[in-house]
Amino acid sequence: MRLLIVEDEKRLALSLARGLTAEGFAVDVVHDGREGLHRALEGVHDLVVLDIMLPGMNGYRVCAALRAAGSGVPILMLTAKDGEYDEAEGLDTGADDYLTKPFSYVVLVARVRALLRRRGRTAAPVLTAGPLTVDTGARRVRQGETEIALTAKEFAVLEQLAVRAGEVVSKSEILEHVWDFAYEGDPNIVEVYISTLRRKLGASRIATVRGAGYRLVTGDV
Numbered sequence: 767m768r769l770l771i772v773e774d775e776k777r778l779a780l781s782l783a784r785g786l787t788a789e790g791f792a793v794d795v796v797h798d799g800r801e802g803l804h805r806a807l808e809g810v811h812d813l814v815v816l817d818i819m820l821p822g823m824n825g826y827r828v829c830a831a832l833r834a835a836g837s838g839v840p841i842l843m844l845t846a847k848d849g850e851y852d853e854a855e856g857l858d859t860g861a862d863d864y865l866t867k868p869f870s871y872v873v874l875v876a877r878v879r880a881l882l883r884r885r886g887r888t889a890a891p892v893l894t895a896g897p898l899t900v901d902t903g904a905r906r907v908r909q910g911e912t913e914i915a916l917t918a919k920e921f922a923v924l925e926q927l928a929v930r931a932g933e934v935v936s937k938s939e940i941l942e943h944v945w946d947f948a949y950e951g952d953p954n955i956v957e958v959y960i961s962t963l964r965r966k967l968g969a970s971r972i973a974t975v976r977g978a979g980y981r982l983v984t985g986d987v
Contacts, residue, residue, distance in 0.1 A: 767790075767791050767792070767812045767813070767882060767922070767925075767943075768791070768792040768793075768794070768810060768811050768812050768942075768943055769786055769791050769792070769793050769794070769811060769812065769813050769814070769878070770794050770795075770796070770802065770805055770806055770811040770813070770814045770815070771783060771786075771793060771794070771795045771796075771814075771815045772797075772798075772799065772801075772802030772805075772806075772814065772815065772816045772817060772820065772825070772828065773795070773797065773815070773817045773820075773844065774797045774798070774817060774819070774820050774821055775817070776797060779795045779797065780795070782815065782871075782874070783795050785871055785875070786875070786878070788918065789875060789918055790905075790917075790918030790919055790921055790922045791878075791922070792922070792942070792943055792944055792945055794811070797820075797821075798820065798821050798822040798823075799820035799821065799822040799823030799824055799825065799827065799828050800822040800823045801822070802814075802816065802820070802823075802828055803823060803828045803831055803832065806828070806832055806837065806839060807832070807835060807837065809837070809839075810942075811839060812839070812840070812882060812885070813839065813840045813842065813878060813881055813882055813885075814832075814839055814840070814841045814842070815842050815844060815874075815878070816828060816829060816841050816842065816843050816844065816861070817843075817844045817845065818843060818844070818845035819845065819846065825843055825844075825845070826859050829841055829843070829859045829860050829861050830859040830860060832860065833859070833860035838885075840862045840863075840881040840882065840884070840885050841860065841861045841862050841863075842861070842862065842863045842864075842865060842874075842877055842878060842881060843861040843863070843864045843865070844865050844866075844867060844869070845864075845865075845866060845867065846866070846867045862881055862884075863877050863880075863881060865877060893925070893928035893929060893931065894928075894931070895928060895931040895932075895971075895982050895983065895984045896983065896984055896985050896986050897909055897910045897986060898928075898967065898971065898982075900921075900924060900925060900928040902925060905921055907921065907924065909967060909968075914966050914967060915966075916963075916966065919944065919959060920959055920962060920963060920966075922943075922944045923940060923944055923956070923959045923960070923963065924963055924967075924982075926939070926943050926944060927940075927972065927980060927981075927982040928982055930982075931982045931984050932981065932982065932983075932984045933981060934975045934978045934979045934980070934981050935979050935980055935981070935982075936978060936979035937953060937956045937957075937979055938953075939979070940956050940979075940980075941953060941955075941956060960972055960974075960980055970983065971983055
């Protein structure tokens with residue numbers, strides 16, 4: 767899952783990005799309302815965490831512009847305001863949820879997951895590939911009757927393969943969705959996680975398509 771944080775308090779934005787990355791999300795951060803709108807309109811994000819008091823364009827206007835453009839991306843608004851009319855205005859412009867600063871990080875993560883689950887109800891929350899099941903809501907993986915313990919990043923890589931089970935997913939696509947645009951480390955990190963998943967799921971569960979990427983095998987292996 768890829769998140770966009772639009773927050774001009776850089777220390778808070780960095781803290782949120784680090785925490786959400788540790789939870790297994792890919793996170794992009796911008797500090798300006800106009801840039802946030804531009805990035806959100808690209809359509810690559812699964813959820814937007816949107817501050818209200820922003821330079822360039824405030825969060826209300828960003829939210830309204832996204833909805834006017836037909837974007838259905840879930841929006842969690844953040845603000846230092848706490849009046850009921852401020853909350854009502856945020857929801858009336860199309861926000862899906864509202865969190866007042868200061869807030870608990872644990873609560874924010876719970877709200878993010880709840881919004882993503884709500885959006886996922888229109889699609890199958892449990893992905894399958896042969897005997898392998900990937901429960902995207904509960905973040906649990908089973909192979910037959912055996913539950914497989916995965917780290918947050920391992921789960922995120924497997925999820926990208928499971929969403930397109932049977933199809934080839936390139937290394938760059940996995941990097942883009944599981945890490946983020948700003949990742950400057952070794953792209954071979956994908957191979958490290960694929961190797962770990964093969965040890966846990968079985969070497970033949972994930973096939974390498976030379977020069978193209980990886981494919982999650984959908985039949986029995």
